[in-house]
Amino acid sequence: MNKEFRNQESNTQGDGYLPGLAIDAVIFGFHDNQLKVLLLAYKNTGLYALPGGFIHDDEDVNQAARRVLLDRTGLTNIFLDQFYVFGDYSRYDPEPLRAIMLARGYTPPADHWLLKRFISVGYYALVDFTKAIPTPDAISDSCDWYSLDNLPQLMQDHNQIIQKALQTLQTNLDQKLIGFNLLGEEFTMGELQSLYETVLGKKLIRAAFQRKILSLGILERIAKKFTGGAHKAPYLYRFTSVR
Amino acid sequence: MNKEFRNQESNTQGDGYLPGLAIDAVIFGFHDNQLKVLLLAYKNTGLYALPGGFIHDDEDVNQAARRVLLDRTGLTNIFLDQFYVFGDYSRYDPEPLRAIMLARGYTPPADHWLLKRFISVGYYALVDFTKAIPTPDAISDSCDWYSLDNLPQLMQDHNQIIQKALQTLQTNLDQKLIGFNLLGEEFTMGELQSLYETVLGKKLIRAAFQRKILSLGILERIAKKFTGGAHKAPYLYRFTSVR
DNA sequence: ACTTATTGTATCATTATGTTACAATAATAA
DNA sequence: TTATTATTGTAACATAATGATACAATAAGT
Incomplete structure (x- = not known):
């Protein structure tokens, strides 16, 4: 995994990845009568973020989302669905990623692909809290559950992404009986x-x-x-x- | 408009556009007790396709979808919503676009951006049939309404895209009272x-x-x-x- | 054996939906 | 003018779904 991000970092043009497209995953769990989401804390930056990733240029987008989910929780065969594409220009803000790379001791060139504008496909997943093994990615200190009603300030528009995911979950709860995925x-x-x-x-x-x-x-x-x-x-x- | 596609065509690297990302719009209308969708027929190719477009690199994705809708129907202030991202690798097929460019007398270089893999954000719109003015884009012969139960064979996976849009419309019909957008x-x-x-x-x-x-x-x-x-x-x- | 908290379900009340029926009424024909 | 016809608006009743209350059953502690 560390290998993967080092590749994304030093590979300044993002060869092998779809350009400008990312995945953000809102991974819900249920514990102690609280709804929780999985968040990453980035090293030396004080930044919190949703788990996410990029798409290999020969990979299905949905498959990439499953890969993200697997990497962060160790789980397969999990309820996972798209819920929205976040594509406003106003989202564009290269600073958090630059800060993360700088904190790693890497100074990216101005045209580094990770500093370009990204469109993000939002996914939400429902997992069995007791089965998931939260696993940080290469550039984060921690990967942990946070109660929905007590979230830290998140990077970019990630707080809004969670809100939208929650709305989707609420409207689809009965309709698609997806709630059961949150229980053992x-x-x-x-x-x-x-x-x-x-x-x-x-x-x-x-x-x-x-x-x-x-x-x-x-x-x-x-x-x-x-x-x-x-x-x-x-x-x-x-x-x-x-x- | 012709100007726009000439720009997309001769601008072989797609400067000014988000790479690898497109919009497909399923524009529904209602007439003669039939549900219809707006389709384009491409010149000299026999190809039918959904209206679509690309996103300017300083433009909101949703805004780009509105632009597509405006260009094809002359309408603003219309119900328009995302419904799915089509991102499977198996969708990738540069041939239709190559055929379209060839039919225009333009031979694209092998690395032409329009021949690369694209992820498509699906939008559906509900318009007043009597108010829309179907308008072909620069590279199509016609832009017309086709009854849903009598669709021609469409380019790539556009038939499936319409099916998915219809499902979304059906499940959201009461829930969001969107049906009214199809009437005068x-x-x-x-x-x-x-x-x-x-x-x-x-x-x-x-x-x-x-x-x-x-x-x-x-x-x-x-x-x-x-x-x-x-x-x-x-x-x-x-x-x-x-x- | 008594107490307590919680569960499973029955009962009735209320609301929503399915079904049938019928009066009201534009246009046409007699 | 008066019948005829098709369709509309809505009432009326039947059935189904949901809300609200009640109560017996029952683990575990006292």
């Missing part, structure tokens, strides 16, 4: 409801939620989960993969 | 229902449709429309712009 294999109805409430940012009616979800016929009841709490044990459910 | 200022309930039926490809129940639409409180009843038919005259409605 097995979960209780309470956990599922809590996920929905967190994503949508509002309370749902317990009885109605349970009835609705069960009526979809996509859940399989497995066993009871003895939580150790002084109350009836909830059932565990599993998403019936056959659809 | 004033319309009858029957016309609106017919539009919905055509887009969704299924019959709707008249009484329920009317009740539902009216309950949204977004329509203003204006006057009766005397159609000349031997029956009660329907009311004309207008979309209340205030939302």
Whole structure:
């Protein structure tokens, strides 16, 4: 990986990559009843950013996004979808990348490809928090989960990108039943409801939620989960993969 | 316009344009109870294609899409939205563009920028059929409406692009009330229902449709429309712009 | 055995949608 | 002028979906 960025850096014209096009990935996880996103902190710069990358000139754009996701989380077979292209001219700001390269002790030439204008394809992914292994890229100190309601200031327009991704997630939550991708294999109805409430940012009616979800016929009841709490044990459910 | 393409053609390295990025626009219209799209036929090649274009290096991508729409229809202030980025490597096929340039009597160099791989941002627009003035670009014979259920074979993956645009239109029809953009200022309930039926490809129940639409409180009843038919005259409605 | 918190579900209320019916009414024909 | 016809607007009822409340079942602690 370090190799990859060194290549992107010293390869001043970006040979082998599609010029001017990048990927930004909003990777959602769910933990402690909080919706989280994966962020990178860049070395010696105080800059935070979304995981992202560039597209090889013989690679599908969607495939490049999967590669980014794999590199940052170790996960494959994950829900991942485009949600918007960020292409305003006003986004153009070479300073953060210049700062990152300078902080690495590399002074890029003025016409370095990474300092040119980039259009970014926004992707959002829903991953099982417990399965992802956050992995920094070559030029970042850390790759970590940050709660959505407590985000740091991000590079460029990355905060807005996250907002737009969240909107997309909210409108597609029921419609495409994508929410399940944020949970593990097995979960209780309470956990599922809590996920929905967190994503949508509002309370749902317990009885109605349970009835609705069960009526979809996509859940399989497995066993009871003895939580150790002084109350009836909830059932565990599993998403019936056959659809 | 001719000037613009001559510039794109003779400017073999595409200076002034974002490299490798294009726009394809699926422009929907509604007429004679049919959903139509605007297509270009290219000179001396027998090729049909979606209207499209490139992005100036100081231009917003969305703005470039508006420019394409304006150039092909003469319309501004139109519903226009991104719906997908077509970025598979397998799309890459320089032959159609080479054929177009050759048919114009221009032999492009092997490294001509228009023969390189392009990623395409798909936009869909909903326009008032009666207001649009289909206008060919510099290298096409014609710009015309084609019924969706009777499309010619299109260049590259443009047929699939239209299919994806249609899916997007269908899922967003109620949700965002975008359907109204396909009608003129004033319309009858029957016309609106017919539009919905055509887009969704299924019959709707008249009484329920009317009740539902009216309950949204977004329509203003204006006057009766005397159609000349031997029956009660329907009311004309207008979309209340205030939302 | 009693208490507590939580779960699963039944019950009823309310709202939304599907279905049928019918009066109102333009244009035409008698 | 008066019937005829096709279509519209909407009422009325039936069915389905959702909201709200209630309550029995039940783990675990006391």
